[in-house]
Amino acid sequence: MAAEPRxxxxxxxxxxxxxxxxxxxxxxxxxxxxxxxRDSARRGDAYDALLVTVEGGRDRTTRLRSVPARFPRVDALPDGGFVVADARRQDGVEQVQVFDSSGRSSHGFDVGDAIxxxxxxxxxxxxxxxxxxGVGSDPLCDPGLRCWSRTGEPLWEYHQPSEAGWFLDCYALNVDRRCTWAYPYTDFPLLEIRNRRRASIRTTPVRGAKGVMVHGPRVALYGGYGDEHDRLLLGSLTDSAVEPVEETRLLRADGARSGRRRVVCRGPRLYVQEEPGIDWALYDIS
Incomplete structure (x- = not known):
């Protein structure tokens, strides 16, 4: 039996x-x-934040002023700027803030509740x-999955065909160079979106995964309910399904099982971060 991957x-x-x-x-x-x-105590409805970036073993910082997001989600822009969004929408507060490379807030907009x-x-x-x-209660996020420009222009939204089941919760999302993959509750299909066109739909053999990785015809689904939280389902893509090849567990680098964690998926790569949130670990199916 092959060793469990780490x-x-x-x-x-x-x-x-x-x-x-x-x-x-x-x-x-x-x-x-x-x-x-967090770089300061909350003052009224906002606080100052420090954005620490690590690349190739080097680090740099960007100070962000007056961030109102209570439950922030952050990501970077290709020009060196950042976006910070509040997972829960607040009346009268711009939900998404766009910062330039020096940390100045340039503009904001809303994308819908429950990110x-x-x-x-x-x-x-x-x-x-x-x-x-948010899905079903906020028109901005009713589709379950949307693409927006950095200026807040809606570029694409998921249109749900009946054969895909209801899209009530985006359990896993993978945004790669040329393709976006999503894995939604309730029926847990794998959606493939290329060039912001209509989604291709494949059935999958697992429920409750939190991560999806894709490399050519190879695919992996990570996570599940209960004791399957570290399950790794390796499979292959057909025109209509994810066909299972092997099921195993994905272990930590030290061989132990993982605990509560955050995941980010990019193409063939799965990044995993456990509490207290100071380390990122990698699994790559390529």
């Missing part, structure tokens, strides 16, 4: 910034790791997957 270390928050409140963290379309840290995933692509467009408290 994650490998990828990026770490420098020790000088550890101990601060990690508000959110991600890995962007270019492989750079980012941490959004589960916010991932920018290499062109700087925002792919947003929503969870069930």
């Amino acid at each position: 994650l490998t270390s990828y990026a770490r928050l420098p020790s000088a910034y550890q101990g601060r409140d990690v508000l959110h963290s991600t890995v962007d379309a270019f492989g750079r790791a980012h941490w959004l840290l 589960e995933h916010l991932l920018t692509d290499e062109s700087g467009d925002l792919w947003v997957g929503y969870f069930d408290e």
